[in-house]
Amino acid sequence: QVQLQESGPGLVKPSETLSLTCTVSGGSISSYYWSWIRQPAGKGLEWIGRIYTSGSTNYNPSLKSRVTMSVDTSKNQFSLKLTSVTAADTAVYYCARLNEGLLGAFDIWGQGTTVTVSS
Amino acid sequence: EIVLTQSPATLSLSPGERATLSCRASQSLMNYLAWYQQKPGQAPRLLIYDASNRATGIPARFSGSGSGTDFTLTISSLEPEDFAVYYCQQRSNWPLTFGGGTKVEIK
Numbered sequence: 001q002v003q004l005q006e007s008g009p010g011l012v013k014p015s016e017t018l019s020l021t022c023t024v025s026g027g028s029i030s031s032y033y034w035s036w037i038r039q040p041a042g043k044g045l046e047w048i049g050r051i052y053t054s055g056s057t058n059y060n061p062s063l064k065s066r067v068t069m070s071v072d073t074s075k076n077q078f079s080l081k082l083t084s085v086t087a088a089d090t091a092v093y094y095c096a097r098l099n100e101g102l103l104g105a106f107d108i109w110g111q112g113t114t115v116t117v118s119s
Numbered sequence: 120e121i122v123l124t125q126s127p128a129t130l131s132l133s134p135g136e137r138a139t140l141s142c143r144a145s146q147s148l149m150n151y152l153a154w155y156q157q158k159p160g161q162a163p164r165l166l167i168y169d170a171s172n173r174a175t176g177i178p179a180r181f182s183g184s185g186s187g188t189d190f191t192l193t194i195s196s197l198e199p200e201d202f203a204v205y206y207c208q209q210r211s212n213w214p215l216t217f218g219g220g221t222k223v224e225i226k
Contacts, residue, residue: 035215045163045206047215060214061120094162104210105153105168112162 002027004095004110012089012117018082022095022110029053029076033098035106036069036080038091046091050098051078085117121145123207123218131226138194140221142207147187151211154183154192157220158203166205167192197223 008020022034036048049059051069059067063082071078082089092114096106122145132138142152150170155163165174167183170190180195194201202225207218 044219045208045217047217050215058213062214096162098215099168102165102168102172102174103151103153104215105165105174105208106155106163107165107168107174109162109164 002097002108004097004108006093006095006110006113008113008115010114010116012085012115013119014086014117015084018080018085018089018115018117020080020093020095020113020115022078022080024076024078029071029073029078033100034071034078035096035098037094037096037106038089039094039112040091048080048082087117089115090117091115120214121148121209121212121216123209123216125205125207125218125221127221128219129222129224131224132197133226134197134199136197138192138197138201138223140192140194140205140223142185142190142192142218144188144190144209144211146212148190148209148211150186151209152183152185152190153208153210154181155206155208156201156203157206163206194223 005023012018030053033050035050051057066083068081092112094112095110097108099107124143126141152170154167157163171183204220204222
C-alpha cells in the first residue's frame with residue numbers, strides 16, 4: 001500500500017525559503033503525477049503544483065513565481081521549494097498522488113505537515 | 120481559473136438522514152470532478168472521482184452525480200463517522216481548484 005510522508009522544517013522566517021520533501025513508500029514513484037496542496041488553518045484547500053516523474057511540472061499561477069518542484073526517483077521522493085515566504089504561507093502542507101487514471105483525483109495523501117512563517 | 124461554489128456552507132442533520140451537497144462550477148467540467156471528506160486533524164480522503172465513481176473502499180451510501188457545471192454528492196443515510204467537511208475539486212482546467220467546502224454537522 002502506497003504511503004506518503006512529508007518532512008521539513010516546521011518554522012520558516014519571513015523572506016526565506018520553505019523546503020519540504022515527500023517520501024513515497026510501499027510503491028514506486030514512477031509513472032504518476034505528484035502534487036503539493038496546502039490548507040491554512042480553518043480554511044480550504046489550495047493546489048500548489050504537480051510534477052511528473054520525468055520532471056515536467058505545472059504550477060498554480062498564483063504561486064508560480066515562487067515555486068519550484070523537483071523529483072528524485074532514486075530516493076522515491078519529490079520536493080517543494082517556496083521562496084520569499086510571508087505569514088500568508090503559513091499552512092498545513094500536504095503531498096498527494098494525482099491519479100490521471102481517476103480523471104485527475106488525488107487518491108493518496110500524506111498526513112500533512114504544519115509550516116509556520118514567523119520570525 | 121474555474122471557480123467551484125459549494126452549497127450550503129453548513130448542513131445540520133441527524134444520523135440516519137439524507138445529505139445532499141452541491142458543487143457548481145463557473146464553466147463546464149465534463150466529468151472531471153472529485154469529492155473528498157476531511158475530518159479534523161486529518162488529510163482529505165477521496166470519495167468520488169469522475170463525478171460518480173466511488174473510490175476504493177468507499178461505502179455505497181456515498182454517491183455522486185451531475186455533469187457539466189452542476190454536481191451533487193449524496194449521503195443516503197448519515198452514519199456518525201460521516202460528520203465532516205466535504206470538498207469538491209476539478210481537473211478540467213488549470214489550475215486545479217477546490218470548492219470552499221460544506222460542513223456536515225450533527226443537528
